[in-house]
């Protein structure tokens with residue numbers, strides 16, 4: 001049976017960090033990102049629970065800083081362990097793909113594109 005996989009729709013929620021938080025998370029040692037004030041939810045459309053966006057990843061193994069929020073409520077930033085769910089690679093012989101989100105996130109798992 002032929003099966004077509006469509007790109008997952010992403011949650012449309014966004015958030016603006018305070019300048020103080022942008023400065024704080026830009027100043028973390030060995031930063032992976034240059035955090036921007038505007039953050040977009042990275043979870044799948046119609047997920048349950050908090051909205052979430054990765055603010056910074058640094059020299060803490062297997063953990064990243066995520067901003068979590070609900071509509072109309074103040075946000076919080078937490079250092080969370082990565083999601084450990086994997087998917088077999090589409091490429092034979094390659095390691096499995098690991099979900100890009102944090103542990104116990106709402107919505108679908110998000111795997112890197114392997115095209």
Ligand SMILES: [Zn+2]
Pocket residue numbers: 011012013041042043047050051052
């Ligand atoms: Zn969301």
Ligand SMILES: [Zn+2]
Pocket residue numbers: 083084085099100101102105108109110
């Ligand atoms: Zn996941």
